[in-house]
Amino acid sequence: MTLTVYLAGEIHSPWREYFKKQANEHNLPLIFTGPMEDHDRSDQIGEEILGEQPNKVLKDETASSINNLRTQILLSKSDVVIAYFGEKYKQWNSAMDAATAITLNKPVILIRDEKLHHPLKELANKAQLVVETPEQALQALTYVFE
Template sequence: MYGWDVYLSGEIHTDWRERIEAGADEAGLDITFSAPVTDHEASDDCGVAILGQEDKPFWKDHKGAKLNAIRTRTLIEQADVVVVRFGDKYKQWNAAFDAGYAAALGKPLIVLHPQEHTHALKEVDAAALAVAETPEQVVEILRYVIAGELPGRARAAAE
């Protein structure tokens, strides 16, 4: 079996990525994880820091979004699976865009969000192959699709 590439998109203010990575490592899954730049300030300022200052916020954001898109689009295109997390604190339009882009490419998509976002994300959820509420559920989905193991059974078989 070959190693899988999993792209972790979405909110950057909680430890959900680390929980998925640790769970996959604990499960012995051969996964390479990638993600957008999660340093919020660097992501916002990359365009003007590299290409020069702008007088208007629109052009600052425009430059930054294009530079970030080089990374995001490339890593989504290379991914075997895309996981998109929608968090509580901020509206993540970039995450919605990433989910749509992954769906348009035909990438297997796992969406991760709290139950109270179900109505707002119904179209995104409809494009996903799985909708999870916790990072641990994402790990179990990855364990199943990569190793064919169900929760509890993998642990019981190992004992």
């Protein structure tokens, strides 16, 4: 059995690379997908496909539509979603990805420090598992294969 894991969460730290490396070291049969991590590409994709937009709002709207299409497709094809929330950045996209996964009936593992309990309590309540570290999320996935 191979699982497709969508790695939602903040894009400004190397947590995804670390998680993938650890999964590889544990020989877990996982395929990883996730949001566009190239911030400039994500911001420019609307104009790249639909042409120059007349203002910044429309530029954001066109990019958002295309990014949402990509995210919806990849989330729908995933077996499990891991949503990582760090302390440094506001992570509205992470929350949106986790909420979308929940509406698609995808299992969600929420990674967040205890300090973020209150702002993420509703998402945490809907997730299948809430952990504080990527290592704990990896242990949970390892257990799935036992």
